[in-house]
Amino acid sequence: DALLFSFQPLLLAFVFSKIALTVLGAEFTLYLVLVPALLAANIIFGRPASFPGHPRAHKITREPSWPRLKKGLKVEAGWMFAEAQESHRVTEEAVDNGYQLTGEPAGRQIWYFKQGMSPNPSSVGGEGPEYFAADNPNTCDILFRRQMMNRKARQGSKSPTKPPTQASIQQQAHFAAKKGISAYCDIQCDDGHWAGDYGGPMFLLPGLVITWYVTGKNEKMISPEAARAMVTYLRNQQQVDGGWGTHIESPSTMFGTTLSFVAMRLLGVSKDDQASVAAVKFIRNHGGTLYTASWSKLWLCVLGVMEWEAHNPVPPEMWLLPDWTPFHPGRLWCHCRMVYLPMGYLYGSSWVYPSADTDVTIQSLREELYPEGTVYEKLPWDRSRHWVADIDNYSPVHPVMSVAQTLIRHTWERFGGALMRKLRRSGVKYCLEYMQAEDVQTNFVDIGPVNKSLNMLVSFIEGGADCEQFQRHLLRVPDYLWVSEDGMKMQGYNGSQCWDTSFTAQAFVDSGVIEEAPLKKIYSFLERTQILSTEVSGSTGAALYESEPMRKKYYRHVSKGGWP
Numbered sequence: 001d002a003l004l005f006s007f008q009p010l011l012l013a014f015v016f017s018k019i020a021l022t023v024l025g026a027e028f029t030l031y032l033v034l035v036p037a038l039l040a041a042n043i044i045f046g047r048p049a050s051f052p053g054h055p056r057a058h059k060i061t062r063e064p065s066w067p068r069l070k071k072g073l074k075v076e077a078g079w080m081f082a083e084a085q086e087s088h089r090v091t092e093e094a095v096d097n098g099y100q101l102t103g104e105p106a107g108r109q110i111w112y113f114k115q116g117m118s119p120n121p122s123s124v125g126g127e128g129p130e131y132f133a134a135d136n137p138n139t140c141d142i143l144f145r146r147q148m149m150n151r152k153a154r155q156g157s158k159s160p161t162k163p164p165t166q167a168s169i170q171q172q173a174h175f176a177a178k179k180g181i182s183a184y185c186d187i188q189c190d191d192g193h194w195a196g197d198y199g200g201p202m203f204l205l206p207g208l209v210i211t212w213y214v215t216g217k218n219e220k221m222i223s224p225e226a227a228r229a230m231v232t233y234l235r236n237q238q239q240v241d242g243g244w245g246t247h248i249e250s251p252s253t254m255f256g257t258t259l260s261f262v263a264m265r266l267l268g269v270s271k272d273d274q275a276s277v278a279a280v281k282f283i284r285n286h287g288g289t290l291y292t293a294s295w296s297k298l299w300l301c302v303l304g305v306m307e308w309e310a311h312n313p314v315p316p317e318m319w320l321l322p323d324w325t326p327f328h329p330g331r332l333w334c335h336c337r338m339v340y341l342p343m344g345y346l347y348g349s350s351w352v353y354p355s356a357d358t359d360v361t362i363q364s365l366r367e368e369l370y371p372e373g374t375v376y377e378k379l380p381w382d383r384s385r386h387w388v389a390d391i392d393n394y395s396p397v398h399p400v401m402s403v404a405q406t407l408i409r410h411t412w413e414r415f416g417g418a419l420m421r422k423l424r425r426s427g428v429k430y431c432l433e434y435m436q437a438e439d440v441q442t443n444f445v446d447i448g449p450v451n452k453s454l455n456m457l458v459s460f461i462e463g464g465a466d467c468e469q470f471q472r473h474l475l476r477v478p479d480y481l482w483v484s485e486d487g488m489k490m491q492g493y494n495g496s497q498c499w500d501t502s503f504t505a506q507a508f509v510d511s512g513v514i515e516e517a518p519l520k521k522i523y524s525f526l527e528r529t530q531i532l533s534t535e536v537s538g539s540t541g542a543a544l545y546e547s548e549p550m551r552k553k554y555y556r557h558v559s560k561g562g563w564p
Contacts, residue, residue, distance in 0.1 A: 316424060
């Protein structure tokens, strides 16, 4: 069956070409029938253009490796955790822009900096312990656990009574389970959920840093204290070869390295810093950032350290196609769709940081990111659109996709004329409308950290720093930032509260000592976070998008009644 399936494109092309040979002759058959038939047959019966591919023929043998340090970096004293309603109060006071947070506060978890805290590592808000990624790149959430256990100690946390010395195995196991539940309850948030580090990907934080930089380095988005904690994180996760992985357990990649290095430089680290020198060496050893991944290239284009000609087309006018079109963007997986939506806006408008040509740091990065001696203006931008470093090329782009992207660039964009420009303007306008709807639907949290930063940037481009859309975005930046002993990172979402809490409840039940579990507190949290099912959440603008016409317009399923 597999063999027959692989021959279907050839079989179909052969049938078409035999008919055409008889009717049209050899030359017309070759150019007008055979090539399109092969292409169409491959699309219909062969491997789809978006197929991610099978595992590499040659396995990745590289392993992540971090330096063995004698002394690790520490997070400075002053970082405090807040949840639920308290987190709303803290954020509104810190941002102080006249707007209030909307949506249910239950489950919200943030960090904020408080001046004058004791550096004593055992105290609340004290400095973090030394961190060594070489031992384990994942953290133990020591800052969070320390604060929660101190809180529970003040509230009078109780430990289970120890069984008699001659207790049976069953009694000892029962006690151990009760003791474990008691310890876990000590780190439960007051609103009933369990908070924790949901970081890992290294390409999230740089998007926020670049947005912060090109929108004026607003301290309400990234404070000086947060910037220092972010630099600590980036330094801690840098590997022996000078690079960073796509995620913290990955060997270094051009994707992770390019973005992490740029973020570190924008946050104030000098180009002569040892970490910068090592990163530049890694990047140049792999050909320079012309070989980085497409999401990285987009951020570089926005920042002004790469030209838009180096980025493959993300035509916003595709949103204007009929919904039944097989490759309509509305058919993309939701996270992919909501990322390429603002990307389409930025690509379609070719937006670049206005001060790029005069900014000293940007001018320096235009040299650091490319092979030594390269003239920035003479780099082969268009030719490099498909370039990807071998260490990043897990799933090579399908040839059909490459051809389609080239046709869009060199045919549609070059010769489309007034029609193309008109459709592109309409596509950009639709993208903006869709993004604004997404912001309201999610109370400006958005579907994830990548489109959060992109949507926030677009709101700034459209309305400036003082517009309501951008100001409301600022209130939701803390939702994504988490502080652990390795520093401040941007999480893969605004947390995994419902997952962690529901799994914990199941573990409590399965332990056989459910009488020790705070089930009412857990149930209260789950009840409060059911989507659009409380008075608070139901009163937000998000409720307006639950109607069938709105869901159809914005490619959404029913949200009400579910859980995040």
